[in-house]
Amino acid sequence: MKLTKKKIIHGLIYMILIAGMLIVVLPMIYMISTSLKPNGALYEYPPKFFPEWKEITLENYKYILEQSKFYRNFFNSIFVSVVTVVIAAFVSAALAFCIARFRFPGRNFLFTFIMLTMIIPGTTLIVPQYELAVKLGAINSLRGLIPFYVAWVIPYSTFMIKGFVENLPKELDEAIYIDGGSVFTVFFRIILPLTKPGIASISIFNFLTAWEEFPWANTVINDDLKRTLPIAISGFFGQHQFTQWGYVFALSVFSLIPILIVFISCQKFFVAGLTTGGVKG
Template sequence: MKKKNIIQVILHLFLVGALIVVVLPMVYMVSTSLKPNGALYEYPPRFLPGFDEITIENYLYVLGQGKFYINFFNSIFVAVCTVLLAALIASALGYVIARFAFPGKNFLFSFIVLTMIIPGLTLIIPQYQLAVKLKTINSLAGLIPFYTAWTIPYSTFMIKGFVENIPRELDEATYMDGGSVLTVFGRIIIPLAKPGIASVSIFNFLTAWEEFPWANTVINDNIKRTIPIAISGFFGQHQFTQWGYVFALSVFSLLPILAVFIFCQKFFVAGLTSGSVKG
């Protein structure tokens, strides 16, 4: 066997192994959600339930909880608002930095990049103090501005690269036709940078949808909680954790993520390929 073929075989085996590592937890989650709660503690343990054991009892229980729908739509509202605000602000920032020369431009961009390496948890105390001053504690308004601020640096960094790939001749042609800066931004930059905006929006949606520490710190009212906090609420209930309920709710929480990725998949792939080449 040629050396090249051996390397390809090893690479494919590595990719298959990595795929198994990634997929197995998901399979176990779905499998456990379809088991009766008592079956989780059986010995010897089984990875998959028997056909006669499959039940949707856990899903029915979760759907029967009225607060599930409220928590679910709270997460949807927060994630969608975060995505829209971050896309608008980051697109404008990326456009300005990529197209215009002004004093402090390099410093501004360097500062934006540097904020990407600061762990979010290190800022939780000053963020909480700011939320208290803004009177956004125990409200969804205490989540959206902070999530947006977290996602803007990465989004700006990525979108700036896409804007730089758009020919400047299109801007100049728009100006010659009497267009303004806003016209260029709305009719040229936004449509042509759509793959990049969509790709970062997927990550921004995941950030807002899955975030737990800050939401758990700010939100105290059950009615205003998001899905990650709702999932944590099942831990320790009835003197032990009902893992069937936890995993059933986790499966429900994955549905919007899958829907967003499926809907934006073509933009995501296009964004990765177009952002990899400059010119």
């Protein structure tokens, strides 16, 4: 009886996992299949989830690759995302190191303030951020994206990396100080190398944040050549009085490539980061 009950529970768990996997995977499969259809076939009735073999075409991808601004938009997204990740990783690691290792007046208030900024909806800050961008002369420039993206991801990054720093024994720091090392030596020789899994896992989320962000980029950037990929994708909506879904999904497939590369490259660090971050020692 116990064995049968255990099998039933395992069966239910597998069914739930399979259902969850289908919910996540099916939209991506539909996106890819739609990108392989001609635009006219998207409005056929009854609709088909998969195109017939003779209907498969690469015209949507060919059209996207023939657009010179696509390469510029793609580079803009890569540049903004990579710079955001690098700056955020360094600043968050340094801030987490200071909060976790040093005792100074206002330390708890600083950390609490950083955490409170995480609960503020980003859309409520668009107006003051826009005014700040105008004063900084960062409108219609990639400089109007990077500083704000970094500011958005620093609170959560600091919170996560702080947990990794606290898991490191302070004896490592003391050994460096005894040998005549400075705070910078501890940070660059101990903290950064040993918190690499945590920084890598957080960097994946930071990359996704900068890569997929739409409202702020759409507010600040007006020049087609300075836009990022999400804005370029939105340009096909309503074009020629109807949405060209084939182009939309073809460009969306291209936008997935860097995300897959980043995740696959950092997968081992991502798994190690989640495991280490879940253990308090």
